[in-house]
Amino acid sequence: MKVFEAIEGRRSVRKYKDKDVEDEKIAKILKAATWAPSWANTQCWRFIVVRDEGIKKxxxxxxxxxNPAxxxxxxxxxVIVGCAKREVSGYKGGEAxxxxxxxxxxxxxxxxxxxMLTAYSLSLGTVQTGSFEAQEAEKILDIPEEVSVVSMTPVGYPDREPNVPERKDLDEIVFENKYGK
Ligand SMILES: Cc1cc2nc3c(=O)[nH]c(=O)nc-3n(C[C@H](O)[C@H](O)[C@H](O)COP(=O)(O)O)c2cc1C
Structure with a gap:
């Protein structure tokens, strides 16, 4: 799948089939995550793959x-939980x-x-989810003090074609030389 095709085609998926996701696909989407750029290649990210029904609940x-998700x-x-070690990205010698x-x-x-883009290319759905009680999630997942839970996404096979939320036109958000011009 071409990059732009994946970028344009990916949607937030909030309805899933009762069908398991292969371990190899989970490994592939996690590997894709690690090829993202990061501050001085510090890779502050940590991921938790949750399959336990009780923990998902x-x-x-x-x-x-x-929350619609x-x-x-x-x-x-x-559910994949994206966590971050704090005071790593954007830091040198302990200082921001x-x-x-x-x-x-x-x-x-x-x-x-x-x-999420790699998941889409493998016919999987995701929905980036940010609206949750982070401290509660950190308790549930035994997160150490120096780490924060940032983001979570369900991963599964979509059960229906999601709506396509519109995007702003470029002339509304792109300026030439100076802001607002
Ligand atoms: C930082 C962030 C937090 C989000 N949090 C939630 C959330 O808590 N619940 C939810 O259903 N969708 C959440 N979304 C998904 C957005 O609603 C969705 O990306 C947006 O409506 C555009 O739709 P699309 O992803 O299908 O293009 C979040 C997206 C971002 C980027």
Whole structure:
């Protein structure tokens, strides 16, 4: 599959078939995540592959009330949790080197996008999920103090063709030389 075809075709999937996902496909999407760029190649990301039904249910309970991805956490056979070691990305000698501080959100975002695009190319669905009680998820998953849970996605075979949310036109968001021009 060509890159742009995957970028354009990937959608957030919130309905899944009752069908398991092959271990090799999970390994491939995780490998794709690790080929993302990261700050000085520091690779602050860590991933947890959750297949345990009880833990998936607990994670679904940690989502924000009414989160549209909730059923997906129960129906999909796998949930992948993207975590980050803090004070690694954007740091040198223990000090943040830019005014933006910790770049872990950025690095995890890139890795998750690689993961989701590769999942799509393997006929798998995903939905990047950010609206949840992170501290609750960290408790459920035994996350150590220096690590944060950033992002989660169910992974499974889509059960229906999702809607295509519109995108803004380029002339609304792209400027020439200076902002707003
Ligand atoms: C940082 C981030 C957090 C998100 N959190 C959630 C979420 O908690 N629940 C959910 O159902 N979708 C979530 N989404 C998915 C967006 O709603 C979705 O990407 C957007 O509507 C565009 O649809 P598309 O992914 O099909 O192109 C999140 C996406 C991003 C990038």
């Amino acid at each position: 607990d994670l679904a309970d940690a989502l924000s009330k009414g 909730t059923d997906a956490f129960l129906d999909a056979p796998v 080197v830019t005014e933006k501080g910790d770049w872990y959100m950025f690095d995890i975002g890139l890795a998750m996008q690689n993961l």
